[in-house]
Amino acid sequence: MKSFKKVKLTRKLFLYGILILFSIIYLIPLFWMISTSLKPESQVMSVPVQWLPKPPQWRNYLDAVQSFPFFRYFSNTLLLTVLNVVGTIFSASLAAYGFSKLNWKGRDQLFYITIATMFIPSQVLIIPTYLLFTKLGWVNTYLPLFVPAFCGGGAFNIFLLRQFFVSIPDELLEAARIDGASEFRIYSQIILPLSKPVLFTVSIFTILFTWNDFFGPLLYLQDPSKWTLAVGLRSFQQQYTTTWSLLMAASTLSAIPLIIMYFLFQKRITSGFALSGSGK
């Protein structure tokens, strides 16, 4: 009996030992980013490793935002993010309602096509889409970067919302229909308020995607005043190729909104990701 307990204890110690070790490994890069952002440039590349800045250069943050139009890129990114969230929430939920609460010819077939497009290798979409936007004269505007969000907001979001809407009992809607409510009213006043959790998940995914998107802005935005943080930081890196401390300061600043969002809504974000993998 005693030895059994001992085995259990060593097993627990082993388990936590491994997890703590890997947690440290996973945290070091982030720590390094922040630490570097506060170092005088002379300590950045030092051998042996200089773990902490001596003394911390808070000025780096001021210098970073002054050496490139950080706030402009920040607000551009924010604008695009808001537009994408609004467009996705609106159009994806409309489609999801059509796929779950209304019966019409071809509905199931169209939904199958929608599911199939969730996994389309997107290489094949890049060139024709670019040519389309060029023909429309939309290059060097924000239109290519947010109009698609208003056109369904992506198959995956429709799928997530539809799965949630299916779980809302039809009796609720029938009662409203008998009272003479229009379908749009039922959608906007019954379904949407009940769906806040999943709408939230979809918003988070959209925020993460828009904030991170590099390829879209790289392709469509030529005018530097229109750039987003991702593209702006790239150009900053090329101009100040040796100033890692400033680059890390700017990088940290661009990550802060996402880190705050993560710690505020961590449960929702991770469970949203888990949901995406279950296919349910």
Place this chain on the structure above:
Amino acid sequence: MSNTYKKSYIKKKRLKGYFFVAPWLIGLTLFVIGPIIASFILSFTSYDMINPPRWIGLTNYKILFTLDPTFWKALGNTFYYMFGSVFLKVLLGLVFAVLLNNAGKFMGIFRTIFFLPVVLPAVPVMFLWMMLFNPRSGLINQFLSFFGINGPLWLNSPVWSKPALIIMSLWGIGGIIVIFLAGLQGIPTELYEAAELDGANKFKIFWKITVPMLRPIIFFNFMTGLIGASQIFTEAYIMTGGGPLESTKFVNLLIYQLAFKDVRMGYASTIAVIMFLILIPMTLFLFKIYKNQTEL
């Protein structure tokens, strides 16, 4: 309810259905199905965006298959990265998820840490790893030298550049971990209890119960991971520019250079189509999984 009334009611409902999916129908046509068809058509043309597209039949395909070693190099690089990254991510993701699942009340803390890199913005993360991979002053080689190991040149080495990108991709393993964790919580505990009563050890339980029970999720992660990793672009664009010696020239980087630098839209489309055809079995496989789980 009279029959005619019912009919008009159904018709009205049908129209309403179309109204609700109209935005998506437009998006599906303009941004998905239209482009897929257009890519196939463009792949048979020569198009420089100045002159109208010229039909050249199978010429692009002939060039691709016989005269273009760069494409095959890029395809090889992409497969190397896809399978290397996804295999390790799924394997480690599963192991971490099982460990976390046994961590009791501390699970939340560890999950928070492992998932954090997933939400960090991609481009800054790449700058960060460029520093970590620095052959002389980077943390990784300084750590190795602590053990007397002379670390490789990482991003500056044609041999180590792809492994470096794979290692970086492992930092974003959190998404897979939480998917596996959700799957683990769905395994009935009686199965484990029965196995433990039978005296099975932890490894046996892992291989005989956990892995088989999670097989659908393992497959799902593997397939979505491969399709996702096949798109690798930004890492190479920012961190290596496709080098050294084209060792990180991936297919999407090649498509980008051909289409938007050389303006060879037709030929670039041919490569996109080939990539599409290679990956479409995985798409169909995933489609089947999802379709089966979505009772209509």
